[in-house]
Amino acid sequence: MTSLRSIAWDEPEAQQCPDCGGQRYKVSGEVDEDEQPVAVYIAYLYHHDGMHEVFLDLVVGPWEEDADPSERLTFSTRTGPVDDGSIATTLLDGGYMTSDDPMWGTKVSREDGLVHPLIPTVWRYLDSIVEEVPAIAGHLAPTPPGRPRRWWGSTTPSSAARPGRSWRRRDRRC
Numbered sequence: 001m002t003s004l005r006s007i008a009w010d011e012p013e014a015q016q017c018p019d020c021g022g023q024r025y026k027v028s029g030e031v032d033e034d035e036q037p038v039a040v041y042i043a044y045l046y047h048h049d050g051m052h053e054v055f056l057d058l059v060v061g062p063w064e065e066d067a068d069p070s071e072r073l074t075f076s077t078r079t080g081p082v083d084d085g086s087i088a089t090t091l092l093d094g095g096y097m098t099s100d101d102p103m104w105g106t107k108v109s110r111e112d113g114l115v116h117p118l119i120p121t122v123w124r125y126l127d128s129i130v131e132e133v134p135a136i137a138g139h140l141a142p143t144p145p146g147r148p149r150r151w152w153g154s155t156t157p158s159s160a161a162r163p164g165r166s167w168r169r170r171d172r173r174c
């Protein structure tokens, strides 16, 4: 049994949302396994139309000082409410939010990601981030602990928030 731990490096940073001009928050940090960094994440917290969503780039791979960035892989996800009001995570095309900087390694498409040998690991890291980073957990789960994670602010997810992408799809329930 290994020990997985997710932390944020800083307090959430308020930014202007490039889509609507409103406010979003950026949270970045790392996932450690047995006290070694195994992934770095950048998450953006949105509340479009009262809907709480997290778009997250997860960069899996070696993160030691002298690590080779070309060995890293970027997976991206959207976590938020889906049709039935529950919260689920959907795999997106990788590197949705990150730049083309080589430090992010290779961006993995949704199609490749869903069948990628690392996808169980990606979900495991995601679970750790979503549950353990207070800013992210709090953004997604306003219900008291022990209750099923259910979204109460909105009944229908707005697929219009990101044209061309469907959030109806549910790869993983939180």
Ligand SMILES: [Zn+2]
Pocket: 017, 018, 019, 020, 021, 022, 023, 046, 048
């Ligand atoms: Zn916005």
